[in-house]
Amino acid sequence: MVKRSEKAKTMRKIIKAIWIFNWFNSCGFAELVPLVGSRWDMERFGMIIVGTPRHADVLFIAGYQTHKSIERAKRVYEQMAEPRVVIALGSCTMTGGMYWDSYNTIKKLDDYLPVTMYIPGCPPRPEAVFEACEKIFEHVKELE
Amino acid sequence: MIKEMEPAPKGSEYDFYFGPAHPGSGNFGVKLKLEGEVVVSARADPGYLHRGFEKLMEYRTPLQNAVLSDRLCILEPLNWNLIHAEAVDELMGIDIPERAKYIRVIMAELSRIQSHIIWYGVFSKGVGFDTGFKLAFGYRDYIMDLFELITGGRVYPAGYICPGGVRRDFPKDTKKKILKVLDKMNKIIKLEELENPAMNARAKGVGILKLKDAIRLGATGPVIRGSGMNTDVRKEEPYEIYDRLDFEVPIRKEGDAYARYWIGIEEMKQSINIVKQALEELPDGEVIDSSLKKPKLTTKIPEGEVYVRNEISRGEAGIYMVSNGEVSPYRTKVRGPDFLHMIPVLEYLLKGVQIADVPAVYWSLNICPADMDR
């Protein structure tokens, strides 16, 4: 029998179906919204889009962020209730990506928000997003 | 007897921020001042996606810019690819081969169909018809598969339409596959043509834009065609092979949200017609000009300046490019249709509208915030 902390026990009970907050950025709009459509139907895995950060478990930061929009993303993150997870999509969140020499975009998301998982690609395919969600379930099961 | 509601008392205005974290808007914020349920004034708040595109293009060569130009607006990358390639072609004085012109038009029209499907899906969601949203994004994936077959990328085609022609030829059996996909598009058009009570109640008579206001505020594309003006850049100054093709330009006179939505559906039918004609007449030959087949990083652009205009699915797009003989352009100015639609036209249309109708007016203008901020 493995001894788990209180936090791990709560996470195992709650994170069985992920509720995602409706924050579709630039590149996320064309690659995350088809997940809601009828081809890559994400509702069969239990994932739905919610309208307020208080109900959400996961915040997808998809694509590049500017100084103006990272302030709003931080406020949304602070309003989410524990346990919460941040997933970063695309290469612009890792090193700056294609706009590395722009004066207004931020280069590494890790300096601003605690990121749990990065998904590479420009933009990543929908199958990659599903695989990332599956890894989160496994990670939660083995948490101490 | 039910008594009529009295209007809200004077001096009871409050502020409401219809911003990026709201489920009904995109990456764009509008500051509304409301009195009761009626909007008194609106002020647009852009800048969430500003990267400074025009100066980024000064650090890169034309071939690198071709890859960057599809990220100007994610919802229709191939149309922006096309206008950038046309600007560089005209500066360099290149005449591209015939087969390349036909392929460019086929890809641009497929991108226009895909962009109008997104418009239909998002407008239905704003109005309350959720089935339309889910089905639209399901049908759009047929076109995404076609793009992956031809260009290599689902969303971003990695500069497929480059200066000199197109990057590579169609693979085998592409013509059969395109015709099959166009038949499927007819099914979603039939769904959109149904007289839907949700659409009638929420879109008819809402957000009316008269013709002289549209000209004064700088509207172009479906927005000004919904108010009665017969204008389309493909007919006024034809580029590529549009002067050899036979198509119509749909126009309505009412100027409300329903008229603009109807024009989107009719334009999809015309685009399907254009692709079929172009596929039949597709000639054989090379697809890229021989001087740019193996591009070098040291090819210089001759001195000069050009202004190119195209009709993308949202309106009139323009690129003004200046070169002084170096490897990169000296200045590129990108004129997008959404810069005018989202700031002056939206602020004018939202006055006097009930708060529940704000998403219907907002999404009927077919906006793309990335195009506005650049």
Added chain:
Amino acid sequence: MDKKESEFLKKIKTKFKIDGKVQRDRRIWISITDDKLIEICKWMKENGFVHLSAISVTDWLKDGNYELTYHLWSYDDKILVTIKTRINRNKPNIESVTPIWEKNAQIHERELHELFGVNFNGNEDLVPLFLENWKGPAPFRKDFDWRDFVRDEFYDKKNEREQVYYD
């Protein structure tokens, strides 16, 4: 092909004293001094050029001036006329065309004021459009190098993985 454009160019040249040329069909480019701008723009609007397509600024660092270009389209004649004029780069001041093209011109001028620092006399609403709390110089000027700025501000030279950005 170019007959209509040459006739129109002759009409402008007899009315005002300017330089101009016809580049190809549907494109006319004319250069003027900045004191004649309002007069010529009013005349153009009365003669069918109701649509202002774009206003742009090019920064000629070596010559020491900014070149402003106004691109006008006529729905009746189907011609695009570009008006070019030059102003001083260190004190960029020019009259605003908002009395002629109203909100369409106002939003273009607001963007150019933020990105290049041009002052348009007569435009009341020149507040920042895209940027919040930006304290540096006007971003699109040629003497502000973005690559140096980004290397100082965001990247770390001592980090091995970021050495690529310093080549």
